[in-house]
Amino acid sequence: MDVDRTALGRSPMLFRLQRARPRWGRWRVLATAVGIVAFTAVLCWSMTRWPNYVPFSAYIPVAVVAGLFLPPSMLALVDVSVLLAASYTVFDRGILASLLAACAILGTVMVIMFWVATSRARLGVQGNLGESMLVDLRDRLRLQGELPELPDEWGAELAVLSAYGDSFSGDFLVTSATGSRLELALVDVSGKGMAAGTRSLLLSGAFGGLLGSMPVDRFLGAANSYLLRQHWDEGFATAAHAVIDLESGEFSLGSAGHPPPVRFSAGSGRWEVLENDEGPALGVTEGLSFPRTVGVLGHGDALLLYTDGVIEARNRDLRDGIDRMLGTAERLLGGGFEGMAAKICAAARAGETDDRAAVLVWRR
Numbered sequence: 001m002d003v004d005r006t007a008l009g010r011s012p013m014l015f016r017l018q019r020a021r022p023r024w025g026r027w028r029v030l031a032t033a034v035g036i037v038a039f040t041a042v043l044c045w046s047m048t049r050w051p052n053y054v055p056f057s058a059y060i061p062v063a064v065v066a067g068l069f070l071p072p073s074m075l076a077l078v079d080v081s082v083l084l085a086a087s088y089t090v091f092d093r094g095i096l097a098s099l100l101a102a103c104a105i106l107g108t109v110m111v112i113m114f115w116v117a118t119s120r121a122r123l124g125v126q127g128n129l130g131e132s133m134l135v136d137l138r139d140r141l142r143l144q145g146e147l148p149e150l151p152d153e154w155g156a157e158l159a160v161l162s163a164y165g166d167s168f169s170g171d172f173l174v175t176s177a178t179g180s181r182l183e184l185a186l187v188d189v190s191g192k193g194m195a196a197g198t199r200s201l202l203l204s205g206a207f208g209g210l211l212g213s214m215p216v217d218r219f220l221g222a223a224n225s226y227l228l229r230q231h232w233d234e235g236f237a238t239a240a241h242a243v244i245d246l247e248s249g250e251f252s253l254g255s256a257g258h259p260p261p262v263r264f265s266a267g268s269g270r271w272e273v274l275e276n277d278e279g280p281a282l283g284v285t286e287g288l289s290f291p292r293t294v295g296v297l298g299h300g301d302a303l304l305l306y307t308d309g310v311i312e313a314r315n316r317d318l319r320d321g322i323d324r325m326l327g328t329a330e331r332l333l334g335g336g337f338e339g340m341a342a343k344i345c346a347a348a349r350a351g352e353t354d355d356r357a358a359v360l361v362w363r364r
Helices: 012-049 056-069 072-093 096-123 129-144 194-210 216-230 318-335 340-346
Strands: 154-161 171-178 181-189 237-245 250-256 262-265 270-273 292-296 302-306 356-363
Touching (some): 056 072, 072 096, 154 171, 171 194, 216 250, 237 302, 318 340
Antiparallel strands (some): 171 181, 181 237, 262 302, 302 356
16 A cells, blocks of 8 residues: 655655664564574583483473563464474483473473464564553553642542452543643543453543543533443443642532542541432443532641442442441541551552542641
8 A cells, every 4th residue: 555655744855764673673584483493402502412411391491482582373383393302312312201291391391382472473462562561551651640748737648449459440530630720530440350351541641631631511421422432331330520729729529420539527537428319330321410529628628539349248238338447548647648548548448350440639
């Protein structure tokens, strides 16, 4: 297919460089394959010359390295050469019983590594690039949830604990700070742990783009429309959206099927649940409204948003979970608000069986 270079906005030289990269990648794969075959030949020669010093098991790391760095088509050829070398070693040594068993083990390792290489090729990645991509995506998800630097009279803390200690979580936070306005969206994607991680990665980028770029009362509606367009089988999510004016302390809260936020009042010294008419979960149906609640955070006040993993427990009502969470928060008040979000998540009755997240914003 002809490519319009002008439409791509690239100079001819840059276009040639971009075209050359895949070709260099093929040469690199070929060089890796030749290197592995050459090393296998040296290994085979060493085994036949010094059978008492070079063990047959030295072939296994060769098969593992080939599976990690070669595509399936090239891997099959390299594996055949390794097996031929191993077979020659078996017959040269003449101890068939033990060495044939070792060959069977080597063949098993090759089959496993071939399956790994095929899975990576299906994703369009090669070698250890897949793991690097996942690490990068995980770090980007965490970076989007980092709380911005706040004025001296404000403090904030985020805690996210994934189910069973997985690297990815179905709970995530996206933030936006514009002038004196702090905007937060705490989202809980259906599923948990690794199963919900891919959806979290996609939604965090999309919701992060929506946050701060549209009127406050339209954010949840836009997020709902975006989620509906994905047509996922498990496509729903809940979200709590908060906007805080860092000068006046005024806040606005919206909820989409999310547990009710909690506010600490320094005047009464108590936590109170901000009951309001919440909207439906995101991704369920189109065209519904998402009511909002407004209030003011005075000095010494705090606002807590959390996901259902913090309060849910099997055979227990959510109200019991909220009361238990507030009891934990009451006990922690003596030490101040710092560190409270992490301790609330850690004290959740669900334990490691569910994702847990909490974000706490307070005014000094």
